[in-house]
Amino acid sequence: MPKSKYRQEVAFLYRRATGIDLGGCAYCGFPRECLDHVPPLRIACDLDVQEFIKHGGRLLLYPSCAECNSFLGKRDLPAYGQRLAFLWERYGQLIRTKTWERWEIAELGPGLRPYIAARQKANARWIDKLRVVERRLIELDLQGRENPDQGSEAGFDGSAARIRAVG
Ligand SMILES: [Zn+2]
Helix, strand or coil, X not given: CCHHHHHHHHHHCCEECCCCCCCCCCCXXXXXXXXXXXXXXXXXXXXXXXXXXXXXXXXXXXXXXXXXXXXXCCCCCCCHHHHHHHHHHHHHHHCCCCCCCHHHHHHCCCCCHHHHHHHHHHHHXXXXXXXXXXXXXXXXXXXXXXXXXXXXXXXXXXXXXXXXXXX
16 A cells, blocks of 8 residues: 555544543643644554554543644654643743843834844743643653643554653
């Protein structure tokens, strides 16, 4: 079977995730803009998918915002919990502790002002996202599961340990 045809067939096996608030991005809670494949389609294509599903593995679609989705990109993070943990680190790295006061921005040159203002706005967004990602990581850890839809025995080894390490 041609690779693209197989990829299409695997993509068709994905189902909407349940057991999580799907009103917004399943990671950061911001408005949903796309669907995230968990595990990523590329990884699923490397698996014996029928065997994977037979053993309780799930191919799930999580609503996602474009920002979380692009940060996750093609990373080798098969489980939802691993993806949350990665985003927790990513947003944490982006956040700057310096908060510019209005008068400080006013004193900047006109070329710099919009840049700092935009940066400040993004910073506030990342802080909001980090809070939600962190809350979801903790909830997932409390449940002792790596995907909301499945028991820990059904997924990938190691992700539960990783969640504990960052939480
Ligand atoms: Zn998001």
